[in-house]
Amino acid sequence: MPAAPADEGDAPMSKSRVEAFSDGVIAILITIMVLELRAPHGAGLAALRPLLPVFLSYLMSFVYLAIYWNNHHHLFQAVRHVHGSALWANAHLLFWLSLIPFTTSWMGENHFAGAPVALYGVVLLCAGIAYYILSQTLVAHHAKDSPLAIAVGRDEKGKISVVIYAVAIALSRFDARIALALYVLVAVMWLIPDPRIERTLAPPSPPTG
Amino acid sequence: MPAAPADEGDAPMSKSRVEAFSDGVIAILITIMVLELRAPHGAGLAALRPLLPVFLSYLMSFVYLAIYWNNHHHLFQAVRHVHGSALWANAHLLFWLSLIPFTTSWMGENHFAGAPVALYGVVLLCAGIAYYILSQTLVAHHAKDSPLAIAVGRDEKGKISVVIYAVAIALSRFDARIALALYVLVAVMWLIPDPRIERTLAPPSPPTG
Amino acid sequence: MPAAPADEGDAPMSKSRVEAFSDGVIAILITIMVLELRAPHGAGLAALRPLLPVFLSYLMSFVYLAIYWNNHHHLFQAVRHVHGSALWANAHLLFWLSLIPFTTSWMGENHFAGAPVALYGVVLLCAGIAYYILSQTLVAHHAKDSPLAIAVGRDEKGKISVVIYAVAIALSRFDARIALALYVLVAVMWLIPDPRIERTLAPPSPPTG
Amino acid sequence: MPAAPADEGDAPMSKSRVEAFSDGVIAILITIMVLELRAPHGAGLAALRPLLPVFLSYLMSFVYLAIYWNNHHHLFQAVRHVHGSALWANAHLLFWLSLIPFTTSWMGENHFAGAPVALYGVVLLCAGIAYYILSQTLVAHHAKDSPLAIAVGRDEKGKISVVIYAVAIALSRFDARIALALYVLVAVMWLIPDPRIERTLAPPSPPTG
Numbered sequence: 001m002p003a004a005p006a007d008e009g010d011a012p013m014s015k016s017r018v019e020a021f022s023d024g025v026i027a028i029l030i031t032i033m034v035l036e037l038r039a040p041h042g043a044g045l046a047a048l049r050p051l052l053p054v055f056l057s058y059l060m061s062f063v064y065l066a067i068y069w070n071n072h073h074h075l076f077q078a079v080r081h082v083h084g085s086a087l088w089a090n091a092h093l094l095f096w097l098s099l100i101p102f103t104t105s106w107m108g109e110n111h112f113a114g115a116p117v118a119l120y121g122v123v124l125l126c127a128g129i130a131y132y133i134l135s136q137t138l139v140a141h142h143a144k145d146s147p148l149a150i151a152v153g154r155d156e157k158g159k160i161s162v163v164i165y166a167v168a169i170a171l172s173r174f175d176a177r178i179a180l181a182l183y184v185l186v187a188v189m190w191l192i193p194d195p196r197i198e199r200t201l202a203p204p205s206p207p208t209g
Numbered sequence: 210m211p212a213a214p215a216d217e218g219d220a221p222m223s224k225s226r227v228e229a230f231s232d233g234v235i236a237i238l239i240t241i242m243v244l245e246l247r248a249p250h251g252a253g254l255a256a257l258r259p260l261l262p263v264f265l266s267y268l269m270s271f272v273y274l275a276i277y278w279n280n281h282h283h284l285f286q287a288v289r290h291v292h293g294s295a296l297w298a299n300a301h302l303l304f305w306l307s308l309i310p311f312t313t314s315w316m317g318e319n320h321f322a323g324a325p326v327a328l329y330g331v332v333l334l335c336a337g338i339a340y341y342i343l344s345q346t347l348v349a350h351h352a353k354d355s356p357l358a359i360a361v362g363r364d365e366k367g368k369i370s371v372v373i374y375a376v377a378i379a380l381s382r383f384d385a386r387i388a389l390a391l392y393v394l395v396a397v398m399w400l401i402p403d404p405r406i407e408r409t410l411a412p413p414s415p416p417t418g
Numbered sequence: 419m420p421a422a423p424a425d426e427g428d429a430p431m432s433k434s435r436v437e438a439f440s441d442g443v444i445a446i447l448i449t450i451m452v453l454e455l456r457a458p459h460g461a462g463l464a465a466l467r468p469l470l471p472v473f474l475s476y477l478m479s480f481v482y483l484a485i486y487w488n489n490h491h492h493l494f495q496a497v498r499h500v501h502g503s504a505l506w507a508n509a510h511l512l513f514w515l516s517l518i519p520f521t522t523s524w525m526g527e528n529h530f531a532g533a534p535v536a537l538y539g540v541v542l543l544c545a546g547i548a549y550y551i552l553s554q555t556l557v558a559h560h561a562k563d564s565p566l567a568i569a570v571g572r573d574e575k576g577k578i579s580v581v582i583y584a585v586a587i588a589l590s591r592f593d594a595r596i597a598l599a600l601y602v603l604v605a606v607m608w609l610i611p612d613p614r615i616e617r618t619l620a621p622p623s624p625p626t627g
Numbered sequence: 628m629p630a631a632p633a634d635e636g637d638a639p640m641s642k643s644r645v646e647a648f649s650d651g652v653i654a655i656l657i658t659i660m661v662l663e664l665r666a667p668h669g670a671g672l673a674a675l676r677p678l679l680p681v682f683l684s685y686l687m688s689f690v691y692l693a694i695y696w697n698n699h700h701h702l703f704q705a706v707r708h709v710h711g712s713a714l715w716a717n718a719h720l721l722f723w724l725s726l727i728p729f730t731t732s733w734m735g736e737n738h739f740a741g742a743p744v745a746l747y748g749v750v751l752l753c754a755g756i757a758y759y760i761l762s763q764t765l766v767a768h769h770a771k772d773s774p775l776a777i778a779v780g781r782d783e784k785g786k787i788s789v790v791i792y793a794v795a796i797a798l799s800r801f802d803a804r805i806a807l808a809l810y811v812l813v814a815v816m817w818l819i820p821d822p823r824i825e826r827t828l829a830p831p832s833p834p835t836g
Contacts, residue, residue, distance in 0.1 A: 017646055017700055019226055024442075024654030027233030032662065034307050035241065039315035043322035062307070066300040073226055073296065087700070088818070091693040098661050098689070106666035113670035191297070228435055233651075236442030243516050244450065248524035252531035271516070275509040282435055282505065400506070437644055445651030452725050453659065457733035461740035480725070484718040491644055491714065609715070 015082050018090055022072055025094045030065045033058050033101045036108065057108035057120075060183065061100050064124065067190045068097060068131070075135055078148040083141050089134040096127035117179050118172040124183065125165040132158050161186045224291050227299055231281055234303045239274045242267050242310045245317065266317035266329075269392065270309050273333065276399045277306060277340070284344055287357040292350050298343040305336035326388045327381040333392065334374040341367050370395045433500050436508055440490055443512045448483045451476050451519045454526065475526035475538075478601065479518050482542065485608045486515060486549070493553055496566040501559050507552040514545035535597050536590040542601065543583040550576050579604045642709050645717055649699055652721045657692045660685050660728045663735065684735035684747075687810065688727050691751065694817045695724060695758070702762055705775040710768050716761040723754035744806050745799040751810065752792040759785050788813045 036054055040047035103123045107116040135152045142148045164182050172179035245263060249256035281302075312332045316325040344361045351357045373391050381388035454472055458465035521541045525534040553570045560566045582600050590597035663681055667674035730750045734743040762779045769775045791809050799806035 017650065017703075020229060020647060021650045021654055021696060021700075023226065023230045024233055024651055025658055027230055028237055028655055028658040030303075031234055031237040031241065031307060032658065034310055035244075035662075037308075037311045039311060039318050041318075043319035043324055045324045045328075048328075059304075062304055066297075066304075069230060070293075070296050070300075073230075074293075076226075084697075087697050088693075091697075094657075095686075095689055095693075098658060099664075101661055102664045102666060109666050109668075110670035115670055115672045119672075119675075229438060232435065232439045233442055236439055237446055239512075240443055240446040240450065240516060243519055244453075246517075246520045248520060248527050250527075252528035252533055254533045254537075257537075268513075271513055275506075275513075278439060279502075279505050279509075282439075283502075285435075438647060441644065441648045442651050445648055446655055448721075449652055449655040449659065449725060452728055453662075455726075455729045457729060457736050459736075461737035461742055463742045463746075466746075477722075480722055484715075484722075487648060488711075488714050488718070491648075492711075494644075 015076060015079055018082055018087060019073075019076050022090060022094060023069070026065055026069045026072070026097065029097055029101060030062055030069075033061055033104055036101070036105045053111045054105075054108035057104045057112070060187065061104040063187050063191070065097065065100065067187065068093075068127070071131065071190070074151070075138065075148075078146070078151045079138055080142060080146065080148070082138075086134065086137050086141070089130070089137040093127065093130040093134050096123055096130050099123045100127075112176050112180060114172050114176045117176040118169050121165050121169040121172065121179055121183065124186075125162060125169065128158060128162045128165060132162070157189065161189070224285060224288055227291055227296060228282075228285050231299060231303060232278070235274055235278045235281070235306065238306055238310060239271055239278075242270055242313055245310070245314045262320045263314075263317035266313045266321070269396070270313040272396050272400070274306065274309065276396060277302075277336070280340065280399070283360070284347070284357075287355070287360045288347055289351060289355065289357070291347075295343065295346050295350070298339070298346040302336065302339040302343050305332055305339050308332045309336075321385050321389060323381050323385045326385040327378050330374050330378040330381065330388055330392065333395075334371060334378065337367060337371045337374060341371070366398065370398070433494060433497055436500055436505060437491075437494050440508060440512065441487070444483055444487045444490070444515065447515055447519060448480055448487075451479055451522055454519070454523045471529045472523075472526035475522045475530070478605065479522040481605050481609070483515065483518060485605065486511075486545070489549065489608070492569070493556065493566075496564070496569045497556055498560060498564065498566070500556075504552065504555050504559070507548070507555040511545065511548040511552050514541055514548050517541045518545075530594050530598060532590050532594050535594040536587050539583050539587040539590065539597055539601065542604075543580060543587065546576060546580045546583060550580070575607065579607070642703060642706055645709055645714060646700075646703050649717060649721060650696070653692055653696045653699070653724065656724055656728060657689055657696075660688055660731055663728070663732045680738045681732075681735035684731045684739070687814070688731040690814050690818070692724065692727065694814065695720075695754070698758065698817070701778070702765070702775075705773070705778045706765055707769060707773065707775070709765075713761065713764045713768070716757070716764040720754065720757040720761050723750055723757050726750045727754075739803050739807060741799050741803045744803040745796050748792050748796040748799065748806055748810065751813075752789060752796065755785060755789045755792060759789070784816065788816070 037051060037058060040051065100123060103116065103120040107113075107120050110116045132155065135155060135158075139149050139152050164186050168179040168182035171182070246260060246267060249260065309332060312325065312329040316322075316329045319325045341364065344364060344367070348358050348361050373395050377388040377391035380391070455469060455476060458469065518541060521534065521538040525531075525538050528534045550573065553573060553576075557567050557570050582604050586597040586600035589600070664678060664685060667678065727750060730743065730747040734740075734747050737743045759782065762782060762785075766776050766779050791813050795806040795809035798809070
């Protein structure tokens, strides 16, 4: 049986399903956090004030999950084929991301106390490491001059993020606000567009409608 | 390595994943609102009466989220390629939409009191502005005579909606029912099909089964 | 600009996104119902007994939502293009389906009392009518000899279901068990495969791996 | 009307929608379990200790659902066409998987007592049988030398898993820890990559970026 054409067609399907599953999980995670924003019993605007820390921690986690979705999207954009080990590296990443609603809720309800802020950082740290493992697992199955290998590169941003998380966790013992400021710093670092990756992936000619 | 054909294939994949993620988030938002419709303890139909305001606010938010999904669907139908800035403009829109279950719940449980009705409008206003930013970000990366640029056009409906939301928020201080009537008016305005957009996107020849 | 090829490519994308959104909503509905199956506090098997009516109503609604997903899948399998009115007919169907978790929960927690059983039937009745409207809206935009028009046909099964729901609602006032038996009857009627539709859609030649 | 090309295009669409629906359901199941990890009221790390059994049961169920998603992904990778009976076999599998959050929650909140651990195994057993029915239903509609039939093979791993579940359920009466150790054993057995299946599905030539 001439399997080659069928297998050629399989590779993108496989990849697209990993993307679809990851999209589903991240979409649910980003959305169920809003269930923690429980409607207050009072009808006045003053009744919203106690919700402010819960809202702010929701906002930070929304941004972090959106960053992860964006990076995941850019990463898989350059992926050509997926192997079994990458499926597990991806599930490992999703596991750590799945704990974000829990740490968000604990941090928000305890008004950014030290231990919840530290645990929030531990989950970010583990997610960062899991993302690094995922990208390296994918690169290992691609050629050294593939768009993926070039796009991932040395991933300095990812490594710096992990170091900042570790520093933030250590400092949260003394002042949780320093840790929070560092989490915001990492998020801002990722929000600023990275022209290098876009250039690697962008079509060489200017697009026409 | 000849990257051009691969990149050609990337563009729609990229777009389809933004659509899939947005579909996921909107599908979850439209569905988790129903969790607020908690089954009453009594078994008689009378036990349902206190749920009426919660049900009506659910109905309004269902229609609004369905309108956003429809418009998002029409918008991306005409999109040919997506850039990093559009991903963030899209995440920004999803953030405001993600607050709709919260404002719906607060409004329903407080029987359409002034402050919750005003906040409901603020979130609609921000979502409307976020949608405008998204569509302009997308148009900026397409040619001026592209189907997208023609379909978006001057987006008068979007601008009028934002103005009506602002008026409704201001009037909710005096009578929340006026604000609610204005929200219904905007929804009806979007429910009426817009022949202009369908015509721009429709295939030129009559379809055959 | 030669728009024809691009539009040719648009039509299935459009359809696939309606499918994806519907899949998302139905997947969430079928899943969040399980949240009503709250773990009992006792650790013995006896602690599960009070959950039996909740479990049985979950089972019935799972089957109904799976039937709707199956029928939706078969219906859109034959669809070639989607218009704005079909998007709204689809949203209308999803609205009624979205109320199933609520009626399931009310019915289960009240041990299949009359009023909750009747309301469960009302939602099924409205969903059945909404499905009929959706299929007719789709057929109206296809040729009379299209696979869709042939597959939908006169939809006698759909019409009979709606009549049985109406009878069940009327009889629930006297004995809720009769209504429940009729709901089970409709579900069984749909579970039995319909060779006519499969034949219309199946490839003419025997498939090979 | 020459239906053949259209039907050729239908088959993968059909398959991709079954995949999308299953992805959605599994993504939601894997995610809503985390809602059971409710943020404790205390802000110290000691407040997390009572959550440990809930966390461990979440971890086990996350791994099991990820295994099911992986296997489902590999299985459908080799599928060429889907029939009505496979849709129901798939819905049957999803039904048993949908009960995992409930049994996870009951097991975690009761600190791995005998009855909850046994019920957890019963649901795993039924899911294992449902997966076997699904794979056999799919194979029955493919040629004996199709990639699917070769990939599924005699499915010894699946049969052994079901036997181990049955033994674990029987032994949970005496010591729940033995049952838990057996559940972990099955999970580890599936986590170890199966070179046979990857080889059957992999493209014959080495991939290039």
